[in-house]
Amino acid sequence: MPKLIGSPTPLLASTNKAKLVDEYVGLVNTGDAGISIAHTRCPAGWEEPAQCPKFDEFIIVLKGMVRVEHADGTIEAQVGQAIHVSPDEWVRYSAPIEGGAEYIAVCMPAFSPAAIRWEE
Numbered sequence: 001m002p003k004l005i006g007s008p009t010p011l012l013a014s015t016n017k018a019k020l021v022d023e024y025v026g027l028v029n030t031g032d033a034g035i036s037i038a039h040t041r042c043p044a045g046w047e048e049p050a051q052c053p054k055f056d057e058f059i060i061v062l063k064g065m066v067r068v069e070h071a072d073g074t075i076e077a078q079v080g081q082a083i084h085v086s087p088d089e090w091v092r093y094s095a096p097i098e099g100g101a102e103y104i105a106v107c108m109p110a111f112s113p114a115a116i117r118w119e120e
Helices: none
Strands: 009-014 018-025 036-042 056-070 073-078 082-085 091-095 101-108
Touching: 073 082
Parallel strands: none
Antiparallel strands: 009 018, 018 036, 036 101, 056 073, 056 082, 056 091, 056 101
8 A cells, every 4th residue: 555755854964064854765754774765955065075885876966966976086967867876886975066956865775874884
């Protein structure tokens, strides 16, 4: 039977600048460990430290541009484009342009802080 997810759980993720995350599906909002789906909004100049996450991550850009630095270079995904990051890949995410970025993130298995593996 279909199940309505009435609302997301808002999460605040702080790196150099705070980004707003609304988790619709995942460990926090629905208790699902297999997948997470979140709507994320980042201000201009937002960036995260480098990481080697233990999950597949798919990012669909809705607004602005998301930059992903990786071991072999850089990808800049624009509105209507998507990025797939495989588990154990070294990446660093940012939203360097005016207006920031807005995107949908899908992680499999579900996103968890322990699975990010931030670089020190």
